[in-house]
Amino acid sequence: MAASAVVNLRDSIDPPLRDVDLSNLDFSNCPVRDLISQIGGKWSVLILETLAKRPYRFGELRRLVPDISQRMLTQTLRELQRDGYIGREVFPTKPPSVEYRMTDLGYSLYQPLAQLLNWAEANHEAVRAARVRFDQSPD
Amino acid sequence: MAASAVVNLRDSIDPPLRDVDLSNLDFSNCPVRDLISQIGGKWSVLILETLAKRPYRFGELRRLVPDISQRMLTQTLRELQRDGYIGREVFPTKPPSVEYRMTDLGYSLYQPLAQLLNWAEANHEAVRAARVRFDQSPD
DNA sequence: CGGGATCCATTCCGATACTG
DNA sequence: CAGTATCGGAATGGATCCCG
Numbered sequence: 001m002a003a004s005a006v007v008n009l010r011d012s013i014d015p016p017l018r019d020v021d022l023s024n025l026d027f028s029n030c031p032v033r034d035l036i037s038q039i040g041g042k043w044s045v046l047i048l049e050t051l052a053k054r055p056y057r058f059g060e061l062r063r064l065v066p067d068i069s070q071r072m073l074t075q076t077l078r079e080l081q082r083d084g085y086i087g088r089e090v091f092p093t094k095p096p097s098v099e100y101r102m103t104d105l106g107y108s109l110y111q112p113l114a115q116l117l118n119w120a121e122a123n124h125e126a127v128r129a130a131r132v133r134f135d136q137s138p139d
Numbered sequence: 140m141a142a143s144a145v146v147n148l149r150d151s152i153d154p155p156l157r158d159v160d161l162s163n164l165d166f167s168n169c170p171v172r173d174l175i176s177q178i179g180g181k182w183s184v185l186i187l188e189t190l191a192k193r194p195y196r197f198g199e200l201r202r203l204v205p206d207i208s209q210r211m212l213t214q215t216l217r218e219l220q221r222d223g224y225i226g227r228e229v230f231p232t233k234p235p236s237v238e239y240r241m242t243d244l245g246y247s248l249y250q251p252l253a254q255l256l257n258w259a260e261a262n263h264e265a266v267r268a269a270r271v272r273f274d275q276s277p278d
Numbered sequence: 279c280g281g282g283a284t285c286c287a288t289t290c291c292g293a294t295a296c297t298g
Numbered sequence: 299c300a301g302t303a304t305c306g307g308a309a310t311g312g313a314t315c316c317c318g
Binding site: 018019031032033034035036037039040041042045046049052053081082083084087088105108109111112113114115116117118119120121123124126127129130131133134135138139 | 158179191244
Binding site: 180182210211214235 | 310312313
């Protein structure tokens with residue numbers, strides 16, 4: 001009775017969102033960790049959000065994403081390009097200009113990602129409140 | 140003409156999923172980075188997935204999540220508890236037992252998170268293929 | 279059983295300087 | 299303009315030992 005009440009909240013979600021067999025998780029090939037660890041980087045999500053609006057050049061991205069260093073912008077762009085989320089095009093102008101834009105794969109990733117980001121914005125006050133409570137009295 | 144064609148793919152998504160003013164992003168209080176950097180950790184998502192199914196005790200989690208060290212399991216659980224995603228209950232049995240379970244806030248996070256994880260599973264082959272192409276000839 | 283404390287290797291990331 | 303190269307500090311995470 002108490003044990004069944006425990007899972008009521010979860011069971012009320014129908015159908016189950018995911019049913020993962022943890023014993024079968026191959027970590028050398030775990031897509032979930034693969035993707036999350038990539039966008040878990042400090043700048044990936046910010047770049048994806050920016051390029052989801054429209055294509056930008058390197059220097060524009062640098063100005064739009066505050067406080068990012070040239071090194072990290074280059075590195076993050078390369079990783080996102082390698083995973084196929086963004087494309088890179090060089091225009092042979094007098095000083096060369098390079099434009100980055102989201103690919104179809106990138107947009108398809110951005111759909112569920114944006115939902116998660118919306119959740120973050122909607123609930124960050126609740127999270128901050130939870131932290132204050134925890135820091136005051138760790139139950 | 141060419142410039143408008145550039146944004147067609149993005150503009151075909153209607154309405155825009157997010158419209159973020161990057162110049163207004165306060166990084167000391169950025170909910171997006173706050174949340175993503177947290178679940179971007181090596182084990183957070185795996186713990187959340189496990190506890191989304193039902194509550195588990197410490198030792199059970201340790202067996203279910205392969206290769207996690209005792210230290211990281213403790214640390215990850217504390218962080219998730221601090222953010223209000225999971226709860227912790229101690230049962231004063233002969234050797235004490237501790238049960239962890241997802242909170243309402245945790246479940247509400249898990250909805251959009253699960254969508255992202257489903258995307259990862261559905262598209263990880265495409266990402267792996269993109270990496271092979273990139274590593275063979277970095278365009 | 280469920281942790282805490284400590285030590286250590288690796289990784290991440292920022293600052294700076296240099297280049298076609 | 300759009301990078302590359304190098305350095306060093308900070309953060310992350312694993313291994314091990316101890317404890318009520």
